[in-house]
Amino acid sequence: MSIRFDDKVAIVTGAGGGLGRQYALELARRGAKVVVNDLGGDRTGQGASDAALKVVEEIEAAGGQAMANGASVTEYDQMVEMVARAKEEWGGVHVLINNAGVLRDKTFAKMEPADFAFVVNVHLLGSANATKACWETFREQNYGRILMTASSTGLFGNFGQANYGAAKLGLAGLTKTLYLEGAKNNIKVNTIAPVAGTRMTEDLFPEQAFQAFAPEKVVPAALFLVSEEAPTNQIVGAGAGVFQASYVTLTQGKLLTGDDLSPEGVARHWAEITDRTGEIVPDSGAGQSMLIGAKLQGQ
Ligand code: NAD
Secondary structure (H helix, E strand, C coil): CCCCCCCCEEEECCCCCHHHHHHHHHHHHCCCEEEEECCCCCCCCCCCCCHHHHHHHHHHHCCCEEEEECCCCCCHHHHHHHHHHHHHHHCCCCEEECCCCCCCCECCCCCCHHHHHHHHHHHHHHHHHHHHHHHHHHHHHCCEEEEEECCHHHHHCCCCEHHHHHHHHHHHHHHHHHHHHHHHHCEEEEEEEEECCCCCCCCCCCHHHHHHCCHHHCHHHHHHHCCCCCCCCCEEEEECCEEEEECCCECCCCCCCHHHCCHHHHHHCHHHHCCCCCCECCCCCHHHHHHHHHHHHCC
16 A cells, blocks of 8 residues: 555645654655645744745755745634635645644743743644634545644643643644544544654754654654544654554543542542553543443443
């Protein structure tokens, strides 16, 4: 099976460097027409540059087709314009990789509310903006592939990244509802949690690890997750050529009644409540209520 994107139009946000650039280059190499979105700011989201244009030039030099877009994902109207422009030029949009991101790391004690809001705005609301701008087109076409970019920080936590972690787990949450709402129109929605040596991580990785975690090694997962054959509602970890699946799970739980239906009862039964034997991965929020219903029937 060869994965190709001929006749597909793909938008990659934050594709002026790092992971997004690699996604854009490989999508184009495999036949996609690519909108390279990036406002070209620094790691904290300050300033602007022609980063997107440079990637477009690279794609064109390699014989591919691409268009630069310098809009910020935080501007919904500009995302709508970006989609309209791609449709005008190429007749549709089929793939959206929400990849744009910034960092404003500090312990929560020292973090200004404005820096919390800024990071959530770029990652979470920015991805919602770009997705919303594509959504109606995906529904009309009965085809859409969306990839959200989470992070191990969102899934598991990381010291000094409360704003980033909140936004990133929010993206996994967005995936979990959009996959349900998009299913009948063949819209598949997944989340990637990459680990890569980019400017975002340059001061975290020692030089050797930086090379081992080349962003190119994340590309296979990202492209599979936006391909025709893509699964849906998956959270996939990818770094240095290792690929993983991550799940939000639910334990079987414990029904408490009588004296046990109290904070003290929860404390007494904590080991059973948190026992992972028979743990499930619900397909939707209804899974939790169904499990509760089953417990009540078995009472
Ligand atoms: P990067 O800084 O090289 O790439 C992020 C890109 O987003 C930049 O080119 C930046 O200009 C662009 N951008 C920022 N704000 C934007 C905005 N408002 N509108 C449009 N573009 C904007 O870093 P990267 O490591 O390639 O990160 C790509 C994505 O992967 C990010 O969402 C990041 O949070 C995520 N991620 C990266 C790692 C890692 O190990 N590198 C780990 C987990 C998650």
